[in-house]
Amino acid sequence: xxxxxxxxxxxxxxxxxxxxxxxxxxxxxxxxxxxxxxxxxxxxxxxxxxxxxxxxxxxxxxxxxxxxxxxxxxxxxxxxxxxxxxxxxxxxxxxxxxxxxxxxxxxxxxxxxxxxxxxxxxxxxxxxxxxxxxxxxxxxxxxxxxxxxxxxxxxxxxxxxxxxxxxxxxxxxxxxxxxx
Numbered sequence: 358x359x360x361x362x363x364x365x366x367x368x369x370x371x372x373x374x375x376x377x378x379x380x381x382x383x384x385x386x387x388x389x390x391x392x393x394x395x396x397x398x399x400x401x402x403x404x405x406x407x408x409x410x411x412x413x414x415x416x417x418x419x420x421x422x423x424x425x426x427x428x429x430x431x432x433x434x435x436x437x438x439x440x441x442x443x444x445x446x447x448x449x450x451x452x453x454x455x456x457x458x459x460x461x462x463x464x465x466x467x468x469x470x471x472x473x474x475x476x477x478x479x480x481x482x483x484x485x486x487x488x489x490x491x492x493x494x495x496x497x498x499x500x501x502x503x504x505x506x507x508x509x510x511x512x513x514x515x516x517x518x519x520x521x522x523x524x525x526x527x528x529x530x531x532x533x534x535x536x537x
Contacts, residue, residue, distance in 0.1 A: 401435035415472025421453025471517030
């Protein structure tokens, strides 16, 4: 009799689990729930197929280091319109430093995305990857590059299969440097 009760209880759990999956989206969630909700509140959807598109080491989001009151600052990739392969790098304010500074909390219209990580520019090898002259303004790539040394303690890096970009906020302007 106990076995029958255990089997019935197990069956009920399976039915409830299957029913819950049928009610939720068909696509898996690739970012933590708090970032998923933040993206949706900004009319942007995290790319459910992120790990299907490439071999990744880092996820499509990063939290700031540190602790403090409230949630940690974070950055994540999302799509304003999932039918178009254009992505936005979205920043959530909070405790910790992501290098956002006074720049826009969104970098729209990106076509090549990768896993996100925070990196110390002094540890990037080869060092030529973070030479100031390699960083161009994101909104006007033909404008002059950075002229002063990179003194920021961190850069935001997006990398996929050995290619990617570094993002740097300086004087309310996003700068980038891509590599392959």
